[in-house]
Structure formats: C-alpha cells, structure tokens
Amino acid sequence: MKILVINGPNINMLGIREPDIYGSRNYEALLAYIRGSAAEAGVDVDCFQSNHEGAIVDVIQDALGKYDGIVINPAAYTHTSVAILDALKAVRIPAVEVHISDVDAREPFRQISYAGMACAQKYAGYGFEGYKLAILWLKENVNN
Ligand code: CA2
Numbered sequence: 001m002k003i004l005v006i007n008g009p010n011i012n013m014l015g016i017r018e019p020d021i022y023g024s025r026n027y028e029a030l031l032a033y034i035r036g037s038a039a040e041a042g043v044d045v046d047c048f049q050s051n052h053e054g055a056i057v058d059v060i061q062d063a064l065g066k067y068d069g070i071v072i073n074p075a076a077y078t079h080t081s082v083a084i085l086d087a088l089k090a091v092r093i094p095a096v097e098v099h100i101s102d103v104d105a106r107e108p109f110r111q112i113s114y115a116g117m118a119c120a121q122k123y124a125g126y127g128f129e130g131y132k133l134a135i136l137w138l139k140e141n142v143n144n
Pocket of ligand 1: 017018101102
C-alpha cells in the first residue's frame with residue numbers, strides 16, 4: 001500500500017512558536033515520526049509539504065493512479081480552500097484529515113473544514129499521533 005502525506009502552510013515552521021498548541025518538535029521530527037509509523041505499519045509513504053494552495057492541488061492531482069490513500073493536514077487551507085476540496089473529490093483517493101491541534105475546540109473559523117468534506121475520517125488534537133492513526137485507518141479500511 002502506498003500513502004501520500006500532505007502538509008499545508010507553516011507546518012514546516014513547527015516547533016518555532018506556539019509550542020503550547022503545536023508542541024515543541026519540528027517538521028523534521030514530524031517526518032521521522034510519519035516514516036517510522038509507516039514502516040511499523042508495513043506501508044510505503046511519501047511526504048509533501050507546501051505553503052502554496054496550487055502546489056497542493058497539483059500533488060493531489062498527480063497522486064491519481066500512484067497512491068492508495070492520502071493523509072492530509074491542509075493547515076490554514078483547511079478552513080478556506082474549495083480548490084483542495086475539489087481536487088480530493090476529483091481523484092477519489094481515500095483521504096484522512098489530520099490536525100495536530102484540536103481544531104474543534106479553538107476559534108470558530110477553525111471549526112470549518114472544506115477538505116474534510118472529501119475525507120472519510122478525521123483525527124484532530126492527537127498531536128503527531130494523529131498521522132499514525134490516519135495511516136492505520138487507511139491500512140485497515142482501504143482495499144488494495
Ligand atoms: O492543528 C493543525 O494541525 C492545524 O492544521 C495547523 C495550522 C492551523 O492553521 C490549523 O487551523 C490547524 C497551522 C500550521 C502551523 O502553524 C504554525 C504557527 C506558529 C508556529 C509554527 C507553526
């Protein structure tokens with residue numbers, strides 16, 4: 001099974017500020033955590049991060065025929081991007097939404113998720129572990 005993990009804007013800045021919300025580990029540590037989780041689960045994983053909405057749309061489109069599942073933390077684009085929602089709907093690759101923080105307990109604007117409308121499952125507020133839970137969910141629920 002091949003899984004693509006997509007992280008949106010500012011996730012590459014993890015650990016630099018707001019450790020109370022996002023923890024003190026950096027993006028490199030997140031990548032190591034995701035790769036370790038995938039290896040434990042016996043699935044192949046590629047990771048992609050961008051601060052640009054169109055680049056995220058491009059990578060979702062390019063995933064068609066190459067990946068069995070997508071784990072996506074669209075970061076701030078979660079709450080604004082119909083383009084990412086449409087891309088996920090277009091490729092119809094099973095997708096799981098992840099947020100490091102508990103978005104549903106934060107500001108009202110963070111409780112709106114466009115991308116989530118095309119995702120089969122959501123893990124929010126579990127820190128890095130949400131990515132592992134998402135990988136395991138895809139492994140259990142997607143036939144390939
Ligand atoms: O909780 C999450 O994973 C979020 O997707 C993270 C986004 C935020 O806009 C979403 O509402 C929830 C923010 C990404 C990281 O932002 C940073 C802010 C300050 C310092 C470092 C990273």
